[in-house]
Amino acid sequence: METPSSPLDCRGLTPPQAAVRIRQAVSASAAGTAPLSVVLDEVCAPERVSTALRGAAHRVRYVPAAALGPAPPPAAAADPAPGGAEPWWQRPDLRYADGRLHLGDTDVDELASRVGTPAYVLSAARVRENARRLSDAMASSGLDHRIHYAVKANRSPALLAHLRTADACGVDVCSAGELSHVQSCGFPPEAVSFTGTSLTGRDIALLARHPGVRVNPDSLASLDALGRACPGREVGLRINPGAGTGYQGDDRLNYSGAPATKFGVYPDRLGEASDIAARWGMRIVRLHFHVGCGYLDGQLPEWERALDAAAALLDRFPDLREVNIGGGLGVPHTAADRPLDLDRWASAVARRFAGLGLRVAVEPGDYLVKDAGLLLTEVAYVERRRDVLFAGLDAGFNLAMEPVFYGMPCEPVAAVPRWDEGEETYTVVGDVNEALDVWASGHSMPRLRPGDRVALINAGGYAASMRSDHCLRGQAADVLLIE
Numbered sequence: 014m015e016t017p018s019s020p021l022d023c024r025g026l027t028p029p030q031a032a033v034r035i036r037q038a039v040s041a042s043a044a045g046t047a048p049l050s051v052v053l054d055e056v057c058a059p060e061r062v063s064t065a066l067r068g069a070a071h072r073v074r075y076v077p078a079a080a081l082g083p084a085p086p087p088a089a090a091a092d093p094a095p096g097g098a099e100p101w102w103q104r105p106d107l108r109y110a111d112g113r114l115h116l117g118d119t120d121v122d123e124l125a126s127r128v129g130t131p132a133y134v135l136s137a138a139r140v141r142e143n144a145r146r147l148s149d150a151m152a153s154s155g156l157d158h159r160i161h162y163a164v165k166a167n168r169s170p171a172l173l174a175h176l177r178t179a180d181a182c183g184v185d186v187c188s189a190g191e192l193s194h195v196q197s198c199g200f201p202p203e204a205v206s207f208t209g210t211s212l213t214g215r216d217i218a219l220l221a222r223h224p225g226v227r228v229n230p231d232s233l234a235s236l237d238a239l240g241r242a243c244p245g246r247e248v249g250l251r252i253n254p255g256a257g258t259g260y261q262g263d264d265r266l267n268y269s270g271a272p273a274t275k276f277g278v279y280p281d282r283l284g285e286a287s288d289i290a291a292r293w294g295m296r297i298v299r300l301h302f303h304v305g306c307g308y309l310d311g312q313l314p315e316w317e318r319a320l321d322a323a324a325a326l327l328d329r330f331p332d333l334r335e336v337n338i339g340g341g342l343g344v345p346h347t348a349a350d351r352p353l354d355l356d357r358w359a360s361a362v363a364r365r366f367a368g369l370g371l372r373v374a375v376e377p378g379d380y381l382v383k384d385a386g387l388l389l390t391e392v393a394y395v396e397r398r399r400d401v402l403f404a405g406l407d408a409g410f411n412l413a414m415e416p417v418f419y420g421m422p423c424e425p426v427a428a429v430p431r432w433d434e435g436e437e438t439y440t441v442v443g444d445v446n447e448a449l450d451v452w453a454s455g456h457s458m459p460r461l462r463p464g465d466r467v468a469l470i471n472a473g474g475y476a477a478s479m480r481s482d483h484c485l486r487g488q489a490a491d492v493l494l495i496e
C-alpha cells in the first residue's frame with residue numbers, strides 16, 4: 014500500500030484502470046489535503062486519465078517515473094510444491110510464491126493482517142481477463158457478440174464501477190434493486206439488460222421509466238404487463254427450450270430439463286406470446302434462454318441439445334435481431350473437473366447462430382467472477398473429535414452458500430502452508446450453529462494451527478451476493494484488488 018507521501022504507481026495500467034485506481038486513492042484521502050502524486054506509463058497520456066477522473070482531476074499531480082525508482086520486478090515464479098505436485102487450481106495469478114499464497118501480486122496472508130478476516134477478496138484483473146478470453150473466443154468464431162455480466166453473481170460496487178470505467182462489458186440485472194444499483198455504479202440504460210422472474214407491478218413501473226433497458230420477460234404474464242405499461246416497446250422473450258444442463262449434470266442447476274421449471278415460456282405457448290406482443294404493438298427482437306449454471310466440458314453435448322432446441326424456434330420470430338444464450342459457463346471446482354473448452358463452446362454457438370444477421374449476447378456471472386475471488390478466513394481452533402480432526406474457521410456457510418446448496422465446493426487452501434510439518438486430513442468447518450456448516454471433509458492440507466489463514470477459493474461468484482447474517486455471523490470485509 015502506498016504511504017500518503019509516496020507517489021501512486023499506476024505504471025502498467027490503461028488510462029481507465031489508472032483513473033479507477035486514482036479515484037479510489039483520492040476518495041480514501043481527506044478532501045482538501047495536498048494533491049496526490051501519480052506516476053503513469055509513457056503509454057498513458059495524463060490528459061486521458063484526467064478526463065476520466067472528471068471532478069477528481071484537480072487533486073492529482075503527475076510526477077516523472079524517476080520519482081519512484083525502477084519499475085517493480087515481474088511477479089515471482091510459482092513455488093514448486095513439495096513432491097513436485099502442483100495444486101490443481103494454481104495458475105499464474107493465483108499461486109504460491111516464496112511459500113505464500115498470492116492473488117495477482119498480493120500476498121493474501123499480509124492482506125488478511127491489514128483488513129481482518131473473514132474478507133472477500135476479488136481480483137479485478139482476473140475478471141477482466143475472463144471477460145477478454147470469452148470475447149476473444151466468440152470473435153474468433155465469427156460471432157457478432159455482446160457480453161452482459163450477470164451482476165447477481167457479485168454486485169460489489171467497486172467491481173461494477175471498475176468494469177464500467179474499463180468499458181469491459183454491459184450488465185444483466187434481474188430485479189428493480191439490481192437495476193437501480195448498476196445505475197448508481199455508472200451503467201447507462203443502453204448497457205443494461207433485465208431478465209427477472211415473478212415481476213411485480215413495481216418492477217414493471219420501474220422498467221417503464223427506462224425505455225433503453227433491454228427487457229426479456231420470462232412469462233406470458235410479464236410480457237402482457239410490460240405491453241400494457243409501455244405499448245410499442247421492443248422486447249426480448251425468455252423461452253424454455255425444454256433441454257438444459259448444469260454443473261456436472263446436477264439437476265438442481267438445470268433450469269430447463271425434463272421437469273417443468275419457472276423459467277421462460279415453453280415452445281407450446283409461443284403462439285400466445287406472439288398474440289400478446291401483437292396486441293400491445295410490441296416487436297420481439299430478442300430470443301433469450303438461460304438453461305442452467307456451472308456447466309463444464311463434459312456437459313457440452315447436453316448444452317448443444319438446448320442450442321438446437323432454441324435454434325429450431327428462430328423462424329417463429331420474424332423481427333429477431335439478437336439471440337441471448339444466457340450464462341451458465343462454469344469453472345472447475347475440484348481437481349476432477351475438466352474446464353470448459355471455450356473454443357469448442359464458441360464454435361457450437363457459431364454453428365447455430367453465426368451468419369444469420371443476428372447478434373449473440375451472452376450473460377455470464379460465474380465465468381467472469383468466481384475464480385477471481387477468495388474468501389479469506391482464520392483458523393479458530395483445531396481439535397480431534399473421535400477419529401475426525403476438525404479445523405474450525407471464522408467463516409461459515411452463510412458467507413458462501415453454493416457449496417451447501419449446490420455441491421459446488423470452495424476448496425480450503427492454506428495461505429502460508431507449513432509444508433515442513435507434514436499433512437493432516439481435516440474436516441474444515443465454519444462458525445455457524447448448523448450441522449451442514451462444513452467446508453470440506455477428509456481434506457488433506459499442510460498442518461494447521463489456530464491463527465493460520467485459510468483461503469476458500471472460487472468465492473468470487475454467488476458468495477458475497479448470497480450471504481446471510483444467520484447467527485449474526487455475516488460480517489466480512491470486501492476488497493477489490495486493482496493491479
Ligand SMILES: Cc1ncc(COP(=O)(O)O)c(C=O)c1O
Nearest residue numbers: 163303306340341376377378379
Ligand atoms: C437469466 C440468467 N442469466 C444469467 C445468469 C448467470 O448464470 P451464471 O452465473 O451461471 O453464468 C443467471 C443465473 O441464475 C440467470 O438466471
